[in-house]
Amino acid sequence: KLSTLNSYYLMDDKNSYLSITNLNTVCSIGISFSLMEKHLPPFWVGLMDGDGSIQVNHWRKKNLQYRMVIKLSNLESNVKMLMLIKQHFKGHVRISKNSQCVLWVLDNKKDILNTIKTFDKYPPLTSRLICSLNFLKFCLENNDVETYLNSRNLKYSNQLNIIQQNLNNSIPFYFNSWLSGFIEAEGCFSIRKNKNTSFSIAQNNDIYLLNNIKTHFTISNVIRKPYINKEFYSLEVYKKDVLNKIIDHCEIYPLLGAKKDSLLKFKEAV
Numbered sequence: 001k002l003s004t005l006n007s008y009y010l011m012d013d014k015n016s017y018l019s020i021t022n023l024n025t026v027c028s029i030g031i032s033f034s035l036m037e038k039h040l041p042p043f044w045v046g047l048m049d050g051d052g053s054i055q056v057n058h059w060r061k062k063n064l065q066y067r068m069v070i071k072l073s074n075l076e077s078n079v080k081m082l083m084l085i086k087q088h089f090k091g092h093v094r095i096s097k098n099s100q101c102v103l104w105v106l107d108n109k110k111d112i113l114n115t116i117k118t119f120d121k122y123p124p125l126t127s128r129l130i131c132s133l134n135f136l137k138f139c140l141e142n143n144d145v146e147t148y149l150n151s152r153n154l155k156y157s158n159q160l161n162i163i164q165q166n167l168n169n170s171i172p173f174y175f176n177s178w179l180s181g182f183i184e185a186e187g188c189f190s191i192r193k194n195k196n197t198s199f200s201i202a203q204n205n206d207i208y209l210l211n212n213i214k215t216h217f218t219i220s221n222v223i224r225k226p227y228i229n230k231e232f233y234s235l236e237v238y239k240k241d242v243l244n245k246i247i248d249h250c251e252i253y254p255l256l257g258a259k260k261d262s263l264l265k266f267k268e269a270v
Helices: 022-029 033-051 076-089 109-121 127-142 145-154 159-166 175-186 207-217 240-252 258-269
Strands: 052-059 063-073 092-095 101-106 188-191 197-204 232-237
Touching: 033 052, 033 063, 033 076, 033 109, 033 127, 033 175, 052 127, 052 145, 063 076, 063 109, 063 127, 063 145, 076 092, 076 101, 076 109, 076 258, 101 109, 109 127, 127 145, 127 159, 159 207, 175 197, 175 207, 175 240, 175 258, 188 258, 197 207, 197 240, 197 258, 207 232, 207 240, 232 240, 240 258
Parallel strands: none
Antiparallel strands: 052 063, 063 101, 092 101, 188 197, 197 232
């Protein structure tokens, strides 16, 4: 048992993998099975867009290794969320050696091929993950170490074109659940000492995503670019009517990890 958790987990002594029944995890988060079937896949894509990575490496230049990883702070709610993701997509959930982080890792090739089908249905929206996914597909198709070594430095060569192409794209049909996953990764619910409240979200390079969020919540605030020499964009909202829209959205399309705990405190403050 892990004393910090309310549920019972089984731990593998060798790899510190956690496992838990579907029923216990869903009940502990308070989400119905029917909702999870529709909400979790695009939510996971949003979470991957924010805090996930798609990795291709080689083992001693003999064969290629493929991994998908989500790395979060080691908090009870994050562990439960990653366990839910594990149950849907398979993989492993483990605590880092310093106990500061919890990771979901998918490294079985067959499971990765199945998971790519979710990306095909709900494509990632950040230019970073789009490039990583395209490179993963390229490597899986060729499955050749030499081709990988010759191509790995070109993984992000098309990123600028992807950003330009997305500037005028419409918001996709799965945006609501995707956005909750992205907020889980990148959103910030702030309560200041003077009791003022704000919501902020930021992103490297992909200003089109913040424009989509502005449109979605009818936000009038300007997207800021704080650093002259860095393509980093930030959107911060203070207006109470917009904050209530964001709260309503996150309750209809639920947050599943630590940001859900932040939202409860934020809602009370607003």
